[in-house]
Amino acid sequence: MEIINQIDEVxxxxxxxxxxxxxxxxVINGKWKLPIIGSLMYGKxxxxELERNIDKISPRMLSKELKDLENNGVVERTVYNTTPVTVEYELTESGKTxxxxxxxxxxxxxEHRERTLEL
Known part of the structure; x- marks a missing residue:
């Protein structure tokens, strides 16, 4: 069954x-996953860099959430054989969608913020 038919059926x-x-x-549950995905929308x-972009996230939590997103096929981790080792994160094709x-x-x-400020 093609994807369009599956979506219509759902x-x-x-x-x-x-x-x-x-x-x-x-896949996206939690306080930090959407900010991580949002930050990676702008490239590797x-x-x-991720830690600086996402206010108040701890290194431990960032590491955990990146592993979760990697396990779910949303983020790809690339390790470069440099000294010291360089690691980059980027969205997979699925993550980019x-x-x-x-x-x-x-x-x-x-829009919601504007409406609620008018109250």
């Missing part, structure tokens, strides 16, 4: 729709 069934949402949440980053989702979330957040 959208017609509330049980399948909720299961698909849960699949998504299993080394660990310290998340860009449109993040854009919609950012648009919603900006």
């Amino acid at each position: 959208k017609r069934c509330s049980v399948q729709y909720v299961l698909a949402l849960n699949d998504t949440l299993n 980053k080394r660990f310290k 998340f860009h449109s989702v993040l854009d919609v979330m950012v648009e919603w957040a900006v």
Whole structure:
């Protein structure tokens, strides 16, 4: 079954729709995964660059979340044989497809912030 038909089928069934949402949440769940993905949308980053880009994340948490995202096929880790060793992180092709989702979330957040400030 091609992907478009699968997506249409999921959208017609509330049980399948909720299961698909849960699949998504299993990959991006947590306080730090979306900021990590958002930071990597702008290209490869080394660990310290990510740490600087994401306010208040601890090195331990960043390492854990990067491993989770790597295990879920969203982030790719490349180790270069240099002295000292250089490690870069980047989004996989699957991770890059998340860009449109993040854009919609950012648009919603900006609009929501404006509406709530008017109250």
